[in-house]
Amino acid sequence: MKLSGRNAIITGANQGLGFAIAEAFVREGASLVICARDEIKLHSANEKLVSIAKQDQKNIFLKADVSLEDDVKRLINISMEKLGRIDILVNNAGIYGPKGEIENIGSKEWTMTFEINLFGIFYACKYIIPHMKKNNYGKIINLSGGGATAPLPRISAYAASKAAVVRLTETLAEEYREFNIDINAIAPGALNTRLLDEILEAGSETVGNSFYKKALNQKESGGTSPDKGASLCVYLASSESDGITGKLISAVWDPWNDFEKHKGELKESDIYTLRRIVPEDRGRHWSQS
Numbered sequence: 596m597k598l599s600g601r602n603a604i605i606t607g608a609n610q611g612l613g614f615a616i617a618e619a620f621v622r623e624g625a626s627l628v629i630c631a632r633d634e635i636k637l638h639s640a641n642e643k644l645v646s647i648a649k650q651d652q653k654n655i656f657l658k659a660d661v662s663l664e665d666d667v668k669r670l671i672n673i674s675m676e677k678l679g680r681i682d683i684l685v686n687n688a689g690i691y692g693p694k695g696e697i698e699n700i701g702s703k704e705w706t707m708t709f710e711i712n713l714f715g716i717f718y719a720c721k722y723i724i725p726h727m728k729k730n731n732y733g734k735i736i737n738l739s740g741g742g743a744t745a746p747l748p749r750i751s752a753y754a755a756s757k758a759a760v761v762r763l764t765e766t767l768a769e770e771y772r773e774f775n776i777d778i779n780a781i782a783p784g785a786l787n788t789r790l791l792d793e794i795l796e797a798g799s800e801t802v803g804n805s806f807y808k809k810a811l812n813q814k815e816s817g818g819t820s821p822d823k824g825a826s827l828c829v830y831l832a833s834s835e836s837d838g839i840t841g842k843l844i845s846a847v848w849d850p851w852n853d854f855e856k857h858k859g860e861l862k863e864s865d866i867y868t869l870r871r872i873v874p875e876d877r878g879r880h881w882s883q884s
Contacts (some may be wrong), residue, residue, distance in 0.1 A: 599624030602653075604670065606661050607688030608721065609636040610819050611788040611820040612738070615821035616685055616828045626653040628674040631688070634658040635703045636736075642851065653678060660709065661715030671722040683734045683832045684810040689722055691790050692752035694797045700774040703822055709754035713759050718800060720771075729835040733776040734832045737764050739843055741781045743869065749803050761843050761869050768841030777840040779831050783824025784847040785813050819847055827851055 603620055607613040608629035619630050621644050628642070631637045641656040648654055655677050659666040674681055688768035692708030705788055716737050727733030742750070742757035761780050768778040785791075791810055799807035827846040830836055836854065839861055854861065863869070875883040 596624035596740065597829055597835065601672075601832070602626045602628075602680060603632070603680040603683035603685065604628045604681055604719075605685040606630050606676050606715065606722070606753050607668055608685075609640045609786070610631055611790075612720065612783055612821045612824055613687040614640050614643075614684075614784055615825040616687060617645070618830070619825035620832070621648050621652065621654070621682075621820070623833075624649070624843065625683070625832075626678055627653045628657060628670070629672055629676065630657045630659040630661075632658065632660050643819055653673040660796050661686075661718065664714075664718050665713065666716035669721050669831070671719070673734065675726060680728075680730060681726060681734070681755040684719055684736070685828060686719055686735070686737045686831070688715055689738055689757075690753075691750060691793055692756070694794070695801045697751055705752045705771035709756045709759070712753070713755035713763065716760060716763065720763075720778075724771060727776050728771070728774045729776050733771075733774075734836075735767075736831050737778070737780045737829050739764070741785075742784070743843065747806070749801065752804075758869070764843070765841045765868055773839060775837075777831070777836065777838070779836075779840060780843045781824060781831070782843065782845045782847075783821070783827070784819030784845070786821055786824070787814060787818035788821075791818065797857065813882075823847055823862055830854075835871075837861055843869065 598620055603625050605613055605617050608617045609631035617627055620627060629641060637656045637658060641654055644654045657670055657673060659670045661667055690708055691710045693704040720735060737760050739757050739760045742754040743761045746756035764778055786817040791814060794810040795804055796809060823846040838858060844867055
């Protein structure tokens with residue numbers, strides 16, 4: 596029971612990866628507050644969590660829109676009232692946003708993607724960190740993904756917002772390192788969720804033939820299991836990962852199960868962070884004499 600006695604908030608937890616994370620946390624002993632915008636799905640998800648929880652675990656659900664600061668502030672305040680303290684925050688809520696070439700998409704839709712994917716994380720961190728500082732301990736896990744590390748033509752809002760999530764994660768990790776608040780981002784892998792269905796529904800003319808074919812192959816192959824991302828979240832939420840902060844970790848490709856062997860190196864290096872590539876990194880020597 597790696598999370599026994601711990602209290603967590605998970606956003607966007609009524610389905611998909613968010614629910615998989617919530618289920619994994621309950622099985623590891625945590626008490627939860629889950630939130631999402633769809634109250635019907637949220638209620639159903641909470642009932643499932645209650646059915647697997649032990650008597651001493653609390654499971655609470657709250658309807659909230661993470662793009663609205665007042666909603667997030669209320670979420671944090673009610674969570675504190677109900678659970679007494681919050682040890683873990685998982686910022687999972689996110690959307691793809693508009694798809695297509697930038698001159699053909701709506702500005703309002705583009706900015707709304709940032710309001711959910713980035714501002715939602717900013718609001719949650721802003722209001723939970725003061726509580727974690729008082730406890731001199733906390734775990735914050737932000738959902739990023741492939742959009743943060745490579746260009747995604749025709750899905751520009753998603754790509755830009757997820758890259759911003761990683762830099763925000765790295766920055767906040769340094770701001771609050773002295774308070775033993777570990778803040779990391781994860782890439783859960785290519786999941787077959789509603790986001791993938793959105794790509795397929797948009798079609799190749801909108802998202803581009805290459806990305807559409809990739810999505811189609813993923814759908815047919817089954818994609819990555821959400822359990823991989825959920826297991827990584829359990830690790831980052833537990834005491835096993837204490838001291839690991841400011842990293843972007845892939846649930847699929849990175850050997851996070853063996854991080855205990857490399858904690859010293861992780862703390863002292865820029866491994867698993869986003870950095871600019873200079874000519875010398877590629878064996879070129881363009882520096883002026």
